[in-house]
Amino acid sequence: MRVELADLVFSQDSFTLRGSGTFDEGVHLVSGPVGSGKSTLALLLAGLLRPERGAVRRHGVLTTQLLLQFPEHHITSPTIAGEAASWGLVPEDALALAELSARADDDPFHLSRGELKRLTLACALLRDPDLLLLDEPFSSLDCTAKRRACRMLEKRDAGITVVFSHERAVLPRVDAIWEMEEGVLAARGSVPDAIPSWQHAPPYLRCALEQGARPMNIRLSDAREALCRIRG
Amino acid sequence: MQDPRLRLFSVTVLSLAAFASTVGAAAAFVWWLLFTPRAKSLPRPGVLLPLVAMVAATALVSSWGGGAGLSYLVRMTVILLLASWAYAETENGEVLAVAVWALGNRVGFEVGLVAELGISGISVLRKEIEQVRMAMALKGIRPGARSIVPLAVTLIVTQIRRADEVARLLVVRGYTIGGKTCPRFRADPLDVPAAIAAVIPALLSTLPLRDVFILVG
Numbered sequence: 001m002r003v004e005l006a007d008l009v010f011s012q013d014s015f016t017l018r019g020s021g022t023f024d025e026g027v028h029l030v031s032g033p034v035g036s037g038k039s040t041l042a043l044l045l046a047g048l049l050r051p052e053r054g055a056v057r058r059h060g061v062l063t064t065q066l067l068l069q070f071p072e073h074h075i076t077s078p079t080i081a082g083e084a085a086s087w088g089l090v091p092e093d094a095l096a097l098a099e100l101s102a103r104a105d106d107d108p109f110h111l112s113r114g115e116l117k118r119l120t121l122a123c124a125l126l127r128d129p130d131l132l133l134l135d136e137p138f139s140s141l142d143c144t145a146k147r148r149a150c151r152m153l154e155k156r157d158a159g160i161t162v163v164f165s166h167e168r169a170v171l172p173r174v175d176a177i178w179e180m181e182e183g184v185l186a187a188r189g190s191v192p193d194a195i196p197s198w199q200h201a202p203p204y205l206r207c208a209l210e211q212g213a214r215p216m217n218i219r220l221s222d223a224r225e226a227l228c229r230i231r232g
Numbered sequence: 233m234q235d236p237r238l239r240l241f242s243v244t245v246l247s248l249a250a251f252a253s254t255v256g257a258a259a260a261f262v263w264w265l266l267f268t269p270r271a272k273s274l275p276r277p278g279v280l281l282p283l284v285a286m287v288a289a290t291a292l293v294s295s296w297g298g299g300a301g302l303s304y305l306v307r308m309t310v311i312l313l314l315a316s317w318a319y320a321e322t323e324n325g326e327v328l329a330v331a332v333w334a335l336g337n338r339v340g341f342e343v344g345l346v347a348e349l350g351i352s353g354i355s356v357l358r359k360e361i362e363q364v365r366m367a368m369a370l371k372g373i374r375p376g377a378r379s380i381v382p383l384a385v386t387l388i389v390t391q392i393r394r395a396d397e398v399a400r401l402l403v404v405r406g407y408t409i410g411g412k413t414c415p416r417f418r419a420d421p422l423d424v425p426a427a428i429a430a431v432i433p434a435l436l437s438t439l440p441l442r443d444v445f446i447l448v449g
Contacts, residue, residue, distance in 0.1 A: 048366050066370055072390060073363040076373060076382040086371055109389050 001025050001060035001130060003045060003160060005185070009053040010044055017041060019185030020054075026175030027153060027161045029218070031168075031200045036180040038164040042066060042135045045162065058131065061160070065129035069136045071116040075108045080119065083108045087123040097152070098122035113140040118149075125152055130159045138167040146170035150219075168202040173217045192216050233267065233426055235419040236326040237333065242267075242430040243318040249433035250310040254303045256437025257310040263433055264313050267426040273317040279358065283312055319354070327351060329415030338410035345411070349398060353391065360390055 003023040010017045017037045023045075032038055043049040044056055046066040058064075068074060077083040081104040084094035095101045098119040100111075108116060117140050124132060137153075138146045150172035153161060163172065177188040177198050188194035195201065195218065196209055204223045208215050213226035233239045246263060249256035264270070274280055287308040295301030331344030364386050365375065373379050 043366070046370070048369065066366075068363060068367055068370075070363065072386060073360070073367045074371075075386055076368060076371065076379075078385075086373075088371075109385075 001160060003061060003131060004057040004059065005054070006057060007054035008044065008051050008056065008185075010040060010049060010051045012040070015040075015183055017044070017183045017185070021178070021185065021187045023160050023162060024176075025158070025160055027156075027163065027172060028176045028178060029171065029174040030162060030164045030178040030180060030185070031198070032166065032180030033200070034166055037183040037185075038166075038180050039069060039135050041180065041185060042133045042162070042164050045131070046133055061130045063127075063129040064131040064133070065124050065127050066133040067120055067124045067135060067137060069139065071113065071120040071140075072109070074120050075116075078107060080104055080106050080108050080111070083119065084123055087127060089123055089126050094119070094122050094126055097126060114142065114145060117141055118145060121149055121152065125156060128156070128159070132156070132159060132161045133164070134162070135164045136166070137163060138165055138170065143170060166200075168200065170220070171202065171218050173219060173222075177218070191218060233321060233420060233423050235417050235423045236322065236330050237417060238419070238423045238427040239318060239321060240327075240330055242427050243314050245430045245434045246314050247311050249437040250307050250314065252437040254306055255439075256433050257307040259433030259436045260314065261310050263426075263430055264310070264317065267422070267429065268317045273320040274313070275316055275320075280312070280316065284309060287312065319351070322351065324348070324352075328413065329417070332413050333415045333417075337412050341411040341413065342409065349395075353394070356394065357387065357391065360387055 002025070005019050005021050005023075008017070008019045015037070017040050019041065030038055030041065040049065043066070044051060046064055047056065048066070075083060077086050080100055081091040081095065084091040087094070091104065092101070095104055098115075098121070100115065100119055103111070108119070111119065117137070121134070121137055124134070134153075137149055141149060146167070147170055150170060153163070153172045163174070165171075174191055176190050177194040179186045179188060179199055181199070188197050192215060195205060195215060198205070198218075201209075202218070202220075204220050205215060205218060208223040208226050211227060211230070213223070213230050215222040215226040233242065242263075246260040250260040251257075288305055291301040291305035291308075293301075294304055325348070327347040328341070328344035331347060332340040334340060335343060361383070364383050368375070368379055368383070
């Protein structure tokens with residue numbers, strides 16, 4: 001199972017996105033500043049936008065799910081339980097995963113954006129698609145919720161997961177790193193080899209690298225472990 | 233047309249002419265052909281066609297009821313063309329500048345600010361519709377009668393929340409009433425002739441042309 005970008009070019013007004021590479025099974029992080037083209041790339045990978053040139057080729061991918069950046073756009077039902085059901089899920093399962101079981105009959109618009117994010121993330125994960133695309137899944141979440149979201153992502157043991165995020169504090173364990181810079185997608189490679197060349201690496205990773213440590217992954221705990229190893 | 237004052241005058245006069253009679257609408261359409269970039273000023277078909285379809289549906293209902301459905305379709309379509317042109321040509325801050333020029337820094341600023349927020353809301357609304365449509369497509373919900381209610385609910389709620397956020401931001405920044413701005417306007421040599429020509433459809437729409445032709449006959 002893989003998704004291949006073949007000399008992809010997409011233009012909209014004065015913005016142009018370019019990218020090539022292959023997303024294999026595992027968790028991929030596409031990092032980059034706000035406005036660099038991450039959301040546009042997510043829409044292209046989901047097949048919701050057509051490239052001007054080149055192609056997005058899916059090999060062995062039967063189901064795709066994209067989680068949009070703003071969770072209120074996903075709402076189509078007047079109750080939270082109905083919203084979970086509209087994703088084709090058993091509402092109790094989704095609400096339990098999102099820790100919203102007590103609010104099944106509430107209006108989804110009465111949830112905070114963070115709670116709504118938890119709900120849509122839980123629904124997207126429970127659908128377990130071959131290709132899961134998450135556009136800024138950590139925005140609007142507090143640190144505890146971000147860590148929970150990371151653990152939920154790490155439990156996904158099959159398929160391709162692509163996380164598009166500018167988050168630089170709480171990150172999940174990933175298999176590969178990509179970067180978007182002014183519309184150009186650059187593959188940094190597999191983790192941990194890709195970490196030293198990662199331009200948007202979070203400060204704790206930079207600090208660990210500067211001290212000579214070699215973290216095995218990109219989480220804060222990985223940086224801590226690497227520092228402990230070199231300090232004995 | 234570069235001068236926003238003349239553009240606002242022209243679009244107002246032409247819209248009234250088009251609304252008043254079919255003759256006025258036909259004359260306003262000729263004006264649109266002569267003085268605007270025509271098709272270049274139109275929004276993409278995905279935006280324009282649903283609006284025309286809504287007008288056509290209303291016209292059809294009117295015809296069934298014995299009303300002037302065809303005339304309504306022609307008049308409202310011309311008004312849509314004029315509105316599309318005026319929206320495409322309007323740049324940020326122009327409506328505020330015209331309102332302050334016309335009504336002063338107190339009332340004019342208030343009116344202009346409300347108008348600017350309303351116009352900026354149109355582009356936000358367009359993006360929101362695209363996002364909600366995409367989200368529905370991801371759930372396998374096809375565009376149709378069943379998708380209209382959730383789409384409308386999401387748009388209304390997000391627009392009310394946006395208006396509330398903007399209002400709070402204005403208060404936080406110390407806005408109370410009125411403001412100061414020194415509007416400056418650019419003009420194109422064709423602006424004045426186009427604005428004068430815009431009066432012709434208005435005159436034609438008020439003349440009892442049928443009576444004139446009967447007299448001539």
